[in-house]
Amino acid sequence: MQRRLTLALILAGIVGLTGIGPVWGGDETKLEIPYEKYTLDNGLEVILHEDHTLPLVAVSVWYHVAAYHEVVGKSGFAHLFEHMMFQGSGHIADDVHIRTLENIGASTINGTTSFDRTNYFETVPSNHLETALWLESDRMGFLLDALSQKKLDNQRDVVKNERRQGIETRPYGLAEEKLWQAVFPKPHPYHGRVIGSMADLSAASLEDVRQFFTTWYAPSNATLTIAGDFTPDQAKALVQKYFGSLAKTAKPVPPKVADVTIAKPILIEHAEAIGKLPKLQVVWLTPKIYAAGDAAADVLSNLLSNGKSSRLHKKLIHELELAQSVSAYQYSLGAQSVFFVDVVGRTGVAPKRLLTEVDAVLEEIRQGKVKQQDVERAVNRFETSFFKGLQRLGGFGGKAEKLQGYNHFLGDPGFMARDLDRYRKVSIEEVVAFAKNELDTAKRAVLFAVPAAADEQPKKEVTR
Numbered sequence: 250m251q252r253r254l255t256l257a258l259i260l261a262g263i264v265g266l267t268g269i270g271p272v273w274g275g276d277e278t279k280l281e282i283p284y285e286k287y288t289l290d291n292g293l294e295v296i297l298h299e300d301h302t303l304p305l306v307a308v309s310v311w312y313h314v315a316a317y318h319e320v321v322g323k324s325g326f327a328h329l330f331e332h333m334m335f336q337g338s339g340h341i342a343d344d345v346h347i348r349t350l351e352n353i354g355a356s357t358i359n360g361t362t363s364f365d366r367t368n369y370f371e372t373v374p375s376n377h378l379e380t381a382l383w384l385e386s387d388r389m390g391f392l393l394d395a396l397s398q399k400k401l402d403n404q405r406d407v408v409k410n411e412r413r414q415g416i417e418t419r420p421y422g423l424a425e426e427k428l429w430q431a432v433f434p435k436p437h438p439y440h441g442r443v444i445g446s447m448a449d450l451s452a453a454s455l456e457d458v459r460q461f462f463t464t465w466y467a468p469s470n471a472t473l474t475i476a477g478d479f480t481p482d483q484a485k486a487l488v489q490k491y492f493g494s495l496a497k498t499a500k501p502v503p504p505k506v507a508d509v510t511i512a513k514p515i516l517i518e519h520a521e522a523i524g525k526l527p528k529l530q531v532v533w534l535t536p537k538i539y540a541a542g543d544a545a546a547d548v549l550s551n552l553l554s555n556g557k558s559s560r561l562h563k564k565l566i567h568e569l570e571l572a573q574s575v576s577a578y579q580y581s582l583g584a585q586s587v588f589f590v591d592v593v594g595r596t597g598v599a600p601k602r603l604l605t606e607v608d609a610v611l612e613e614i615r616q617g618k619v620k621q622q623d624v625e626r627a628v629n630r631f632e633t634s635f636f637k638g639l640q641r642l643g644g645f646g647g648k649a650e651k652l653q654g655y656n657h658f659l660g661d662p663g664f665m666a667r668d669l670d671r672y673r674k675v676s677i678e679e680v681v682a683f684a685k686n687e688l689d690t691a692k693r694a695v696l697f698a699v700p701a702a703a704d705e706q707p708k709k710e711v712t713r
C-alpha cells in the first residue's frame with residue numbers, strides 16, 4: 250500500500266505538469282503519452298504528441314543507424330555524422346545550426362550516437378516550431394550539398410580528440426575497451442566503441458562518408474517526433490512543407506548479426522598506466538532491451554549497487570573497506586545487452602580479492618537471500634526516475650525521446666504502460682533466476698586492471 254500511495258503522489262504531480270494521460274483501474278495505475286503516428290509518402294515516420302501545458306515544443310529526429318550498422322574497417326561513421334550534421338547543409342551556413350536555435354531561445358540542443366541509433370533533439374518556444382523543422386529537414390535532405398573535405402577533416406580531428414579524452418587518456422579507458430572487444434569479437438558491429446578506432450577514422454574518405462549518408466540518412470530510415478504546444482493540423486502542414494518534398498529512397502536493410510556467446514571464461518589482465526587504483530570489471534551477455542529478463546536485470550543491478558544499503562556498496566565499501574566505488578547496471582542494447590559489475594578498489598587491494606567478494610554477494614542472491622522489500626525498493630527507484638524524466642517534453646528521458654525509443658526498438662510508441670508493468674511484475678523468483686541463469690561464472694568476462702606502478706603487476710593477457 251505504501252508503494253502504491255507513493256506512486257500515486259508522484260503521478261498526481263506529473264499529470265499536473267505535463268500532458269501525460271492517467272488511466273486508473275482498481276489498485277493499478279497506468280499512464281500513456283497520447284500520440285498520433287503516420288508516415289509520409291517518402292517513408293518518414295511522424296509521431297505527434299500534443300501538450301499545451303507550456304508554450305514549448307520538442308523536436309526529435311531519430312535515424313535508425315548507429316555502430317550496429319557499420320562494417321568492419323568503417324567504425325565510428327555514425328558518430329562522425331553526428332558531428333557533421335551540425336556543420337551546415339544546403340541552405341544553412343557553416344556552424345549556424347546551433348546558433349540559430351540558441352537565438353530563438355532553444356534548450357536541450359543535442360545529438361547522440363549509441364550502438365543502436367543516432368538522434369538529434371531540441372526544445373524551442375512553440376512559435377518557433379517552423380524554424381526547428383526547417384533546420385532538421387535541411388540537413389536531412391541537403392547535407393551533401395555542403396559537405397567538403399575541409400569539414401570532414403575538421404570534424405575527424407574533433408572526434409579523434411574525443412577518443413583520446415574519453416578512452417586513451419581516461420583512467421581504465423583502454424582496459425575497458427579491451428574487455429569490450431573480447432566480449433564482442435570481430436566481425437560483430439558492437440566490437441569497437443561507438444566513437445570508432447583511430448585507424449578507421451583516419452582512413453575515412455569523402456566518398457565513404459557520402460555513401461554512408463546516402464544509405465542511412467534518408468526519410469525512409471528516420472522518425473520525426475514533435476511533442477508540445479501545437480495543433481495537429483499546424484504540425485502536419487509544417488511537416489509536409491519541410492519534409493514531404495524530400496526524395497524517396499528505398500528503406501535500407503539492417504544487417505543480420507548472429508548472437509555472441511561466451512563459451513568459457515574470459516580474463517583480461519591489464520597493466521593500467523593512468524588509473525592509480527586497482528579496478529575490477531565483470532560482464533555477462535544478457536537479454537536484449539525489452540526482452541524477458543531485461544527488467545529483472547535492472548532490478549538486480551539496483552539492489553546490488555544503488556544506495557549505501559545496497560549489497561555491494563555495503564559489503565565492499567563499508568564492511569570490508571576494500572573498495573573506493575562500486576556499480577552494477579544492465580546496459581540494454583538492441584542486439585544483446587551486457588550486465589556490468591564495476592569495482593574500483595582501494596590502494597593495494599588485489600582485483601582478484603574484489604572478485605571473490607563480488608562472487609560471494611552474487612551467490613547469496615542465487616541462493617534466494619532476497620527480501621520482497623529489496624525488490625520493491627528497487628522498483629520504486631526506477632519508477633521515480635522514470636516519472637521524473639517525463640516532466641520534460643524533450644531531452645534525455647523526456648516524452649519525445651520515450652516515444653522515439655519505444656518506436657525504434659518495438660515499433661510501438663505506446664508501449665509505456667507495458668514498460669512500467671515489466672518492472673512492477675518483477676518477483677524475487679525472477680531476480681534469483683536471473684542471477685543463476687544469466688550471471689553464470691563460466692560465461693563471463695573479467696578485467697583485472699592493476700596500476701603499472703604496483704608491486705604486483707599482471708604478466709600476461711588471456712582471452713578466449
